[in-house]
Amino acid sequence: MERTSGDWQDAATAITFSGQSVIDGKSVDGLSGKTFASKSPIDGRHLPDVALCDAGDVDRAVASGRRAFEAGVWSGTTPADRKRVMRCLADLIRTQRDEVALLETLDMGKPIGDSTSIDVRAVANCFDYYGAAIDKIYDEIAPTARNAIALVTREPLGVVAAVVPWNFSMLMATWKVAPALAAGNSVVLKPAEQSSLTAIRLVELALGAGVPPGVFNVVTGTGPDVGRAPGLHMDVDGIFFTCSTPVGRIFMEYSARSNLKKIGLELGGKSANIILSSYRDTAHAARTSAHSAFFNQGEMCTCPSRLIVERTIHHEVVETLLEVARDYAPGDPLDPSTSMGALVDHRHTKRGMDFIRTAERDGATIRTGGRQVREDTGGCYVEPVVLTDVTNDMTIAREEVFGPVLSVIAVDDMDKAVRVANDTPFGLASAVWTDDLTTAHKVSAGIRAGLVYVNCYDCDDLTVPFGGFKQSGIGRERSLHALDRYTELKTTWIALG
Structure with a gap:
């Protein structure tokens, strides 16, 4: 039975929130102990204070992701194992549909009908899609001469950061997180400060589905601090950003100023x-x-x-x-x-x-x-x-x-x-x-x-790529092409005889 307006009002009063970041599988405050206020655009009601993290917290999250990646607790598992966990996560999201949708609506003001029927559905389907796809992506053998075998394998980048906007906070995060996880990466997610609550809940559900601690982290805070830090971080292998074109240019500068990390930008439009x-x-x-x-x-x-x-x-x-x-x-x-x-x-x-x-x-x-x-x-x-x-x-x-x-x-x-x-x-x-x-x-x-x-x-x-020309960005999200963003191709040349 579909909920009425009164049902949703009651649920909004009763719901409990977490405003803490999630690092290495644990809900944590920022190192500074500071928080920032979160208010609903619906009526100005006070939502939970959110951890105001900084570069030190990003360091913690990246280190956690790196340890997990090197240990192989996710990157070393089989595609079939990752598929099982990601499809379990999709089912958990569907089970928790009303709660997750309510968080999204309270946080950024969109109609609850859209949150339940569009956003949550699309998020679950995205984890399902990349989970189901990853054990169907084959490596290659190049057509070399008979005295050699050249293997072309697709390998995860390592630790990737995703910086996402507030308008579709769950979905924009999932378009990045799902293919990144499917490929075997560790992920550090920075949600927009205007809408952090569903990102926190998403990581909690991922842990419940079986994603190992450290593989998926969320660090909350402002763009100048928590957004900037992974862009300049020397141990982040790729950064993927959705928002405005001016800020996208800054992320390109961050890549150039640090380790030339791989970058993906989904930027503005005037369609x-x-x-x-x-x-x-x-x-x-x-x-x-x-x-x-x-x-x-x-x-x-x-x-x-x-x-x-x-x-x-x-x-x-x-x-x-x-x-x-x-x-x-x-x-x-x-x-x-x-x-x-x-x-x-x-x-x-x-x-x-x-x-x-x-x-x-x-x-x-x-x-x-x-x-x-x-x-x-x-x-x-x-x-x-x-x-x-x-x-x-x-x-x-x-x-x-x-x-x-x-x-x-x-x-x-x-x-x-x-x-x-x-x-x-x-x-x-x-x-x-x-x-x-x-x-x-x-x-x-x-x-x-x-x-x-x-x-x-x-x-x-989900089967078609999403992205733009000119100053609307670099790279593509959705479809199997998205996996190109979160992987590197390695050639292994084997001489025979």
Whole structure:
């Protein structure tokens, strides 16, 4: 039986939390003994204080990971053994679905319906996928002359660090942790300070599933301290980061300044979503575009925030967008009927409101939304915004808002649409809506982005790679290609006779 709003409110009152880091299989405070306050963006309620760790704590976690790696308690096990443990972890996550989902919603404000049906499900499936895959990845024998055998083997990096954002805190962590663990690495996870609770719980569940102590650690704290430390650490073999492009550049510098550790970056986006007049069901395209833009409060790197529309259908598209936007009135995230929750914190809420005001000053027109609402709750809520009269040189069309803001840009034809789509430093996701097969191929080939959706948006599957072009990052997550990030290829040449 599905829980009601009252059930979730009662569960939120009764739930117990841990704000401690987990290092070498033990829940620990930071070496300094300091903590930082954690408040829910739903209503400002106080969540548990979280350990404010520093570089010394990162040293502890890395040393623990290195000991476990060298001892072979995980790296030396068979793929079949790792598969068993990881699939057990997936089952534990499913068993604890409601608790884990509630932590995610309380911590970052997303609707509980999304946390249960999307986030937790996707996290469990990801551990299942890489657990099931790892004993099906074969090494190679190169086609050398008969007087030699050349083995090409895939080996784990060693100790890897993952630094993840707050918008999908569980899922973004799992996209890194699952393939890293499957490949035999030890992992040090640094969650965003805005949403640390599910990362802590994830490590606890991993230990319960049989991941040995030291193999999976979580260190909480701020980016300048706990994020920076593994980037510069000489005993970290790879660092994998998801968040903004400016911080991604800093992590590249950390790699260069330390041991040239392997690096993976999944960075920002300003995704272009093109609706052409050759797509007959204009209303369907507009509805899907609005749902995709406002999902997760717009706090997504793939958010299709630039809606590029042929001028002949502009009015029809905008009218449908306005209808959908009004259905996304922010509500209580603990109510299963809520479709839009709270932004992650007051600082981010102010940033979003500043973007909206800047867009107005630049000449954009607010057609609906744009107000901060439910302020009496103490939470962080902004109405979804539809902007028209937007040009691609405006700040609102250039910078990542990470909120429920949809900008409509009118163009004259397909060629202009592609030029506008590519006129950005980012290249993560994109889409084109057309019923003409030739146009679909031409536009999707012309867009410089890692993901191109045709007549849909935000379709998702673990079997396909995720990542961007240009300043949207380096490397790919999801699919079997993700294992390339967490492994090295070794050639062993054996002379015969």
